[in-house]
Amino acid sequence: MKSDNDVVITGIGIVTCQGVGKEPHVALLSAAEAGIPKVETERFSPYPIHPMPEIDWSTQIPKRGDQRQMENWQRLGVFSAGLALDDAGLKTDADACASMDMIVAAGGGERDIKVDSLIVDEALKRNDREMLLNEKLTTELRPTLFLAQLSNLVAGNISIVHKVTGSSRTFMGEESAGISAVETAFHRIRSGQSSHSLVGGAFVAERADIILLVEGIRAHATGDWHPIWSRSADNGGGMIMGSVGAFLVLESRAHAKARGAHIYAVIDAIEGDRGQRDEGRLEKRLARLAGHASGLSAQDTVVFSGTSGVVDLAARERAVLDKQFPGAPVRAFGGVTGHGMEAQFPLGLALAALSLDGAACVPTFDAQNEKPMTAAVKHAVVTTVGYTRGEGLAVLSAEG
Amino acid sequence: MSDNRFKDHLGRPIVAVTGMGVITSLGHGLQDNWAALTSGTSGIHKITRFPTEKLSTRISGTVDFIAVPAENSVERSFAFARETTAEALAQAGLSGDFEGPLFLAAPPVEPEWSDRFALADRAPPSKAEGDAYDRFLAAMRERPDPVFLEAVQFGSISERLADTFGTRGLPVTLSTACASGATAIQLGVEAIRQGRTDRALTVATDGSVSAEALIRFSLLSALSTQNDPPEKASKPFSKDRDGFVIAEGAATLVLESLESAVARGAKVLGIMKGCGEKADHFHRTRSSPDGGPAIATIRAALADAGMDEGGIGYINAHGTSTPENDKMEYGAMLAVFGDRLKDIPVSSNKSMIGHTLTAAGAVEAVFSFQTMLTGTLPPTINYTNPDPTIVLDVVPNTKRNARPMAVLSNSFGFGGQNASLVMALEPA
Numbered sequence: 144m145k146s147d148n149d150v151v152i153t154g155i156g157i158v159t160c161q162g163v164g165k166e167p168h169v170a171l172l173s174a175a176e177a178g179i180p181k182v183e184t185e186r187f188s189p190y191p192i193h194p195m196p197e198i199d200w201s202t203q204i205p206k207r208g209d210q211r212q213m214e215n216w217q218r219l220g221v222f223s224a225g226l227a228l229d230d231a232g233l234k235t236d237a238d239a240c241a242s243m244d245m246i247v248a249a250g251g252g253e254r255d256i257k258v259d260s261l262i263v264d265e266a267l268k269r270n271d272r273e274m275l276l277n278e279k280l281t282t283e284l285r286p287t288l289f290l291a292q293l294s295n296l297v298a299g300n301i302s303i304v305h306k307v308t309g310s311s312r313t314f315m316g317e318e319s320a321g322i323s324a325v326e327t328a329f330h331r332i333r334s335g336q337s338s339h340s341l342v343g344g345a346f347v348a349e350r351a352d353i354i355l356l357v358e359g360i361r362a363h364a365t366g367d368w369h370p371i372w373s374r375s376a377d378n379g380g381g382m383i384m385g386s387v388g389a390f391l392v393l394e395s396r397a398h399a400k401a402r403g404a405h406i407y408a409v410i411d412a413i414e415g416d417r418g419q420r421d422e423g424r425l426e427k428r429l430a431r432l433a434g435h436a437s438g439l440s441a442q443d444t445v446v447f448s449g450t451s452g453v454v455d456l457a458a459r460e461r462a463v464l465d466k467q468f469p470g471a472p473v474r475a476f477g478g479v480t481g482h483g484m485e486a487q488f489p490l491g492l493a494l495a496a497l498s499l500d501g502a503a504c505v506p507t508f509d510a511q512n513e514k515p516m517t518a519a520v521k522h523a524v525v526t527t528v529g530y531t532r533g534e535g536l537a538v539l540s541a542e543g
Numbered sequence: 544m545s546d547n548r549f550k551d552h553l554g555r556p557i558v559a560v561t562g563m564g565v566i567t568s569l570g571h572g573l574q575d576n577w578a579a580l581t582s583g584t585s586g587i588h589k590i591t592r593f594p595t596e597k598l599s600t601r602i603s604g605t606v607d608f609i610a611v612p613a614e615n616s617v618e619r620s621f622a623f624a625r626e627t628t629a630e631a632l633a634q635a636g637l638s639g640d641f642e643g644p645l646f647l648a649a650p651p652v653e654p655e656w657s658d659r660f661a662l663a664d665r666a667p668p669s670k671a672e673g674d675a676y677d678r679f680l681a682a683m684r685e686r687p688d689p690v691f692l693e694a695v696q697f698g699s700i701s702e703r704l705a706d707t708f709g710t711r712g713l714p715v716t717l718s719t720a721c722a723s724g725a726t727a728i729q730l731g732v733e734a735i736r737q738g739r740t741d742r743a744l745t746v747a748t749d750g751s752v753s754a755e756a757l758i759r760f761s762l763l764s765a766l767s768t769q770n771d772p773p774e775k776a777s778k779p780f781s782k783d784r785d786g787f788v789i790a791e792g793a794a795t796l797v798l799e800s801l802e803s804a805v806a807r808g809a810k811v812l813g814i815m816k817g818c819g820e821k822a823d824h825f826h827r828t829r830s831s832p833d834g835g836p837a838i839a840t841i842r843a844a845l846a847d848a849g850m851d852e853g854g855i856g857y858i859n860a861h862g863t864s865t866p867e868n869d870k871m872e873y874g875a876m877l878a879v880f881g882d883r884l885k886d887i888p889v890s891s892n893k894s895m896i897g898h899t900l901t902a903a904g905a906v907e908a909v910f911s912f913q914t915m916l917t918g919t920l921p922p923t924i925n926y927t928n929p930d931p932t933i934v935l936d937v938v939p940n941t942k943r944n945a946r947p948m949a950v951l952s953n954s955f956g957f958g959g960q961n962a963s964l965v966m967a968l969e970p971a
Contacts, residue, residue, distance in 0.1 A: 256673055257672075289762065
């Protein structure tokens with residue numbers, strides 16, 4: 144039953160290794176075969192990553208001065224947010240942007256690899272390392288780098304570049320940040336606290352400083368790309384990170400209808416959770432979250448799994464999905480985009496919304512482990528299981 | 544049958560505060576902090592955590608008296624938050640699992656330099672200029688280090704708080720820069736108003752003072768360099784103010800629907816009446832010269848509270864002691880309150896505790912409630928050379944007895960972040 148307070152998706156801005164904007168992603172979702180995604184295996188060898196596509200930043204960040212104030216992570220966020228606003232038809236609507244709420248899921252900014260290298264190299268020769276830090280950081284750090292590193296400056300730059308100023312909030316915490324961002328925006332709209340919101344995140348995989356953190360638990364896959372359910376512990380941890388920007392414009396149905404906006408999909412439910420994962424507790428939580436989709440027929444539902452690819456976690460999530468949604472096709476989108484960390488969950492919603500809107504028979508992303516779709520479906524379940532913590536699930540329905 | 548006593552002017556559940564906890568450089572817990580704050584004591588001191596030679600700023604309001612298992616931002620921020628949350632829950636009379644959501648304002652974290660040095664020590668030698676991270680990675684492949692990862696996961700503080708206090712669902716870890724503490728409270732208020740929960744744990748913590756953090760703010764000319772004596776450096780609204788003093792701290796507020804607080808017989812400390820926010824698109828670190836977004840933020844908070852300007856009896860200013868903030872904040876307050884502003888006492892806790900960054904909005908919310916509860920206005924210290932362009936009653940240098948029934952607290956931050964809170968003693 145339609146209600147004025149339904150939360151609908153009216154704008155989609157995505158960038159992945161598949162390309163810039165919604166067109167290459169619609170093409171992917173409606174292709175006969177997904178093909179092998181772009182993978183960079185040399186630059187950070189032995190770790191493969193899915194690189195950013197070529198981007199003409201100036202199409203969404205027209206001022207060079209603005210571009211220069213950011214590093215790629217913030218640029219990708221501001222760029223993707225611009226795509227979503229454009230797509231929703233709100234980019235040039237100054238009043239709508241000035242009253243638009245915003246929640247950005249963000250990590251932290253790039254290190255200056257050169258400066259860090261200079262300091263550790265020098266430190267190997269000295270034993271007054273703290274003094275060295277004072278000397279070098281004072282003279283070598285670029286003042287603007289701090290701002291390019293600050294988590295909330297993706298949102299800050301979106302305000303500056305796109306004039307979105309109704310509110311500005313930044314959530315942090317890896318995948319959970321993206322889950323909470325959409326969950327919070329959803330509840331605010333549903334309860335009438337917000338009429339239209341920009342929500343999403345960006346992640347740049349091509350960063351040695353991030354790759355280093357993840358290697359702390361050996362989560363990276365190594366060597367060549369394999370489809371996500373087919374990765375094994377023989378080739379590292381299973382996760383291949385991808386550069387991803389994913390933003391959504393969410394509106395109340397009333398707000399969208401009043402301005403005649405195109406509705407891609409309706410978000411029926413969304414919830415995040417966390418906790419210990421041992422002794423079946425992860426499975427128990429995922430099964431509980433899956434209850435949000437309990438009214439749906441498996442024949443009419445596709446599951447977009449946001450699994451990171453971490454071998455053990457992927458297998459455990461898959462077992463729950465197969466049990467909770469028997470017969471429903473599962474598509475692990477991280478296999479063809481890379482794991483987008485903070486942006487992973489918003490990306491899943493974007494892909495699900497595009498599929499529902501286009502009545503797509505989504506090709507398998509891992510032919511050995513996913514079954515073909517023969518007809519379009521009306522509902523989508525989107526999951527994200529964080530590579531160290533946090534889980535989220537959303538249920539979307541086609542409009543109409 | 545809904546009871547109107549428990550609904551606000553818009554028919555939403557009234558949000559009560561039933562527990563508070565705080566840590567700043569002035570001490571551990573509300574009692575010690577309040578005694579120091581009302582006696583005009585400064586917590587600002589020479590930095591001893593790391594050497595300060597060659598640094599232009601050598602003072603801070605670090606919190607050095609809470610034991611941590613390892614010296615890093617995550618451990619400190621968690622420890623502070625754990626302590627203030629335990630204090631707040633005890634005051635609220637809540638034990639066992641909290642069973643409500645957690646909203647945590649926490650600083651962005653990065654590896655400590657000591658960790659980078661340790662990696663470099665066990666890494667293969669350099670082969671080319673600028674290859675430190677290739678070497679780090681080689682070392683990490685050789686011997687993974689989950690502790691290293693955990694110390695830089697943005698979700699690791701809320702993870703531990705959630706486990707320690709039994710909060711429900713996926714905790715939100717947020718940053719709105721120096722407005723973060725206020726935003727955490729706002730998220731808690733919103734969740735209760737949505738009817739999703741009867742209670743919310745709102746926590747803000749910042750234990751992130753390090754050499755690099757200090758240098759970064761220095762490079763933006765944001766910090767006071769009046770190092771000697773340290774306790775005189777933070778002088779909000781003074782003519783010779785020259786920057787903020789970086790500091791640490793934490794605060795926790797237990798928010799509950801008034802209805803649920805009354806039903807369980809909890810002591811209601813005050814009411815979180817209204818929250819306002821408005822982002823600024825002017826500049827990454829500077830506010831719109833006309834103060835438009837800050838004005839809109841204060842007005843939004845008053846409107847959300849269902850009050851007009853006349854209801855505010857005291858303002859807990861953002862008052863950072865930077866030349867720009869204090870001027871802009873004054874202009875914004877003047878635009879909202881007009882001629883009456885000079886008759887409203889406005890003080891800045893930061894004159895004594897420095898700028899606790901991520902924690903500030905919540906720390907100052909706790910002090911705002913305490914101001915109302917005790918009938919004592921904490922002073923703005925170091926106010927000996929007033930800025931003649933800022934005509935305010937800053938409660939100069941010594942505390943004052945007064946009984947404001949409602950308080951406004953402002954928080955502004957880099958990235959165009961603005962948030963204001965309106966707090967009151969009574970629901971009506």
